[in-house]
Amino acid sequence: MARDPRIDAYIERAAPFAQPILTRVRELVHEACPQVEETIKWGMPTFVHAGGILCGMAAFKQHASFGFWKHALVVGDGSPRDGMGSYGKMVTIKDLPPKKTLLAHVKKAMKLNEDGVKAPVRKSAPKPPPQAPDDLVAALKKDKAAQATFDGFPPGCKREYIEWIVEAKREDTRAKRLAQAVEWMAEGKRRNWKYENC
Structure with missing residues (x-):
């Protein structure tokens, strides 16, 4: 032993x-x-x-x-x-x-x-689809290009924008982020487009 x-x-x-x-x-x-x-x-x-x-x-x-x-x-x-x-x-x-x-x-x-049996792989539960806040929904309705981009995003990309907007501590910060998000989405950009490889 x-x-x-x-x-x-x-x-x-x-x-x-x-x-x-x-x-x-x-x-x-x-x-x-x-x-x-x-x-x-x-x-x-x-x-x-x-x-x-x-x-x-x-x-x-x-x-x-x-x-x-x-x-x-x-x-x-x-x-x-x-x-x-x-x-x-x-x-x-x-x-x-x-x-x-x-x-x-x-x-x-x-x-x-x-017998060479492998440990079962633990699967984590998938995250629920992201729910856009009312102010984002309203802003997207006013900009068809941004709406089309948002609708075409996979859930993770939508979640990045939604979390960025709702995590703002102050109303003016939230309003700025909302406007910036709509502008970027109108250009077809993801939330972290600056850091993506070209």
């Missing part, structure tokens, strides 16, 4: 409540996967098997966490983790799942790595 001395040091530096949690998790990972390799990734103890990350653990000021790299596939419910590892925030050793459960999860994670 190869041990990385950096992980020993990490556990020693952890808050006293976290030390038994981290020690227990480490022992169970080694028990389930004797050939596991230890390393430090992103400043946290990480366990590697069959060329891929198996799981990792971390200690924070008020809690510890432990999570599988392929959480949704290992834990089996198909849900993404909430950012606090596979078992949530842990403050005592009692917060760990039963030994049998944790060992089964480690073995499942091992098999996924051995």
Whole structure:
């Protein structure tokens, strides 16, 4: 069982409540996967098997966490983790799942790595289409060229103009930005046209 001395040091530096949690998790990972390799990734103890990350653990000021790299596939419910590892925030050793459960999860994670299964890609929800404020809608109605340009923009380009206008702190600044936006759109320009490659 190869041990990385950096992980020993990490556990020693952890808050006293976290030390038994981290020690227990480490022992169970080694028990389930004797050939596991230890390393430090992103400043946290990480366990590697069959060329891929198996799981990792971390200690924070008020809690510890432990999570599988392929959480949704290992834990089996198909849900993404909430950012606090596979078992949530842990403050005592009692917060760990039963030994049998944790060992089964480690073995499942091992098999996924051995079979070359990739971690599912998390897709972020698309942003809703941007809603133009009333003053922009009214200004565009008065300028057909600007309206045509705005209508032809993809959502991201529309959003850049809308956010620039609505983020103005003062009314006079907003009015200037609105006039400038209509002028640029009438010329077929995107909001950040000055910075685009010609």
